[in-house]
Amino acid sequence: MSANKYHQERLERPPAPPGCPVHESWSPLDDDYLAEPYRIATELSAEHPVFYAESLGYLVVSEMAEIEAIFTDHETFASVNVQDPVFPLDPAAQQVLAADDFDPVAVMSNRPEPDHGRIRQYTRQGFSNRRLKTLEPYVRRRTHELIDSMTQTGSPIELIEALAFPLPGETVFRFIGFPESDDELLKGWCGDRKAFSWGRPTGGEQVQIAQNMLAYWRYCRRFTASKRAERGDDFASELITAQEENPDDMTYREVESVIYGLSFAGHEAVTALICNTLMCILPRRDVWAEICANPGLIPNAIEEVLRYNSSQISWRRLTTKETTIGGYTVPAGTAVFLNFASANRQSDVFDDPDRFDIHRVNANRHISFGKGVHYCLGARFAKFETEIVTEILAERLPTLRMVDHQVFSYFPNITFRGPNELQVAW
Numbered sequence: 104m105s106a107n108k109y110h111q112e113r114l115e116r117p118p119a120p121p122g123c124p125v126h127e128s129w130s131p132l133d134d135d136y137l138a139e140p141y142r143i144a145t146e147l148s149a150e151h152p153v154f155y156a157e158s159l160g161y162l163v164v165s166e167m168a169e170i171e172a173i174f175t176d177h178e179t180f181a182s183v184n185v186q187d188p189v190f191p192l193d194p195a196a197q198q199v200l201a202a203d204d205f206d207p208v209a210v211m212s213n214r215p216e217p218d219h220g221r222i223r224q225y226t227r228q229g230f231s232n233r234r235l236k237t238l239e240p241y242v243r244r245r246t247h248e249l250i251d252s253m254t255q256t257g258s259p260i261e262l263i264e265a266l267a268f269p270l271p272g273e274t275v276f277r278f279i280g281f282p283e284s285d286d287e288l289l290k291g292w293c294g295d296r297k298a299f300s301w302g303r304p305t306g307g308e309q310v311q312i313a314q315n316m317l318a319y320w321r322y323c324r325r326f327t328a329s330k331r332a333e334r335g336d337d338f339a340s341e342l343i344t345a346q347e348e349n350p351d352d353m354t355y356r357e358v359e360s361v362i363y364g365l366s367f368a369g370h371e372a373v374t375a376l377i378c379n380t381l382m383c384i385l386p387r388r389d390v391w392a393e394i395c396a397n398p399g400l401i402p403n404a405i406e407e408v409l410r411y412n413s414s415q416i417s418w419r420r421l422t423t424k425e426t427t428i429g430g431y432t433v434p435a436g437t438a439v440f441l442n443f444a445s446a447n448r449q450s451d452v453f454d455d456p457d458r459f460d461i462h463r464v465n466a467n468r469h470i471s472f473g474k475g476v477h478y479c480l481g482a483r484f485a486k487f488e489t490e491i492v493t494e495i496l497a498e499r500l501p502t503l504r505m506v507d508h509q510v511f512s513y514f515p516n517i518t519f520r521g522p523n524e525l526q527v528a529w
């Protein structure tokens with residue numbers, strides 16, 4: 104097995120370290136945790152800032168300082184496991200992924216140093232302010248078009264289908280350079296990766312997802328070849344040119360694999376961030392009125408959403424050697440679950456942490472984009488899209504509100520968080 108395989112099953116997890124508290128039943132997939140992760144994560148953290156979760160085989164780290172220290176020491180705490188399935192894969196899904204030509208390599212979030220830094224120097228250029236600026240007219244136009252359709256359909260409406268799912272998908276596809284004619288196909292293929300790497304799909308679901316991943320990988324390879332033949336003004340073309348100019352520094356397979364990874368990274372977390380933003384702001388009518396009157400408040404409001412109700416509430420690491428975590432000695436190969444949900448509500452970091460406050464001065468002190476060498480490359484991108492959507496909704500639909508008495512459900516997974524449906528009215 105290649106050391107840099109994109110998704111690996113690493114199921115041999117060391118037992119709880121000596122002396123470390125063990126939680127026998129808690130799982131981030133529990134219904135009560137999916138509904139109320141912040142309250143429960145804070146309670147768990149108060150009991151034991153570091154504990155071993157038997158259901159996952161992971162050591163859970165809850166406090167900001169310890170999480171930041173782990174992110175910062177990338178040599179001891181590798182990111183190689185961040186795209187791995189959490190639970191064993193069904194043999195039928197394994198068989199689909201064993202196809203000879205399913206060979207994306209780990210390149211960004213899951214590639215260790217020094218290769219990660221070598222590749223990131225080229226991918227980082229693609230996320231320049233200039234490229235975001237060139238995308239801005241597209242994001243504005245598409246947001247207006249989707250809101251036009253919403254108003255034609257009429258109030259109330261389910262916002263994810265109408266706006267929050269299509270917009271980030273199409274934006275990241277334009278950013279990469281995928282043709283608009285492939286949008287529907289791409290949305291279908293990329294949609295359920297979070298179940299594969301962070302959830303617990305059934306055997307049948309795994310096979311379907313694996314088939315989509317394979318189809319999408321084949322598409323990425325054909326697409327990269329077509330861009331190689333004919334460049335455009337997009338991320339993929341820039342990366343291909345960078346690779347051609349530096350063939351000893353980056354491989355063509357790495358270029359294909361970056362493209363494979365980006366569409367997922369850039370899509371559903373933003374869908375969820377748009378929804379979480381509206382869920383925080385719309386019920387607080389005074390806050391929404393303030394934002395409608397002064398859109399300059401939106402950037403800090405979104406930082407506060409990323410702290411208070413983020414679309415990513417955990418991330419993972421794997422120890423490369425014996426080390427200590429929270430005072431416990433752990434061997435190499437220890438899987439670590441970094442619990443952003445507790446850290447982002449920590450009372451010695453944030454005053455009155457359970458209060459949503461768009462004026463909070465240190466709102467951006469949250470850990471939702473990670474830290475260190477793997478710090479989210481799309482952080483600016485995600486905020487920029489969510490800012491534009493919030494601004495246009497405030498301008499065009501100032502009477503926007505949440506439909507009363509909704510019961511929210513959340514897709515069972517260990518990391519990503521946003522409602523499955525969001526009904527709004529105006």
Ligand code: HEM
Binds near residue numbers: 368413481
């Ligand atoms: C609200 C939305 C988003 C959240 C909460 C989020 C969060 C994260 C987190 C926690 C990491 C890992 C950081 C670490 O290991 O230290 C990450 C990495 C990454 N994200 Fe995001 N992300 C979001 C949106 C995006 C978007 C829109 C894109 C691209 C268009 C993107 C691209 C990436 C990439 C490429 C990496 C890997 C960076 C590296 O390893 O060098 N993300 N993101």
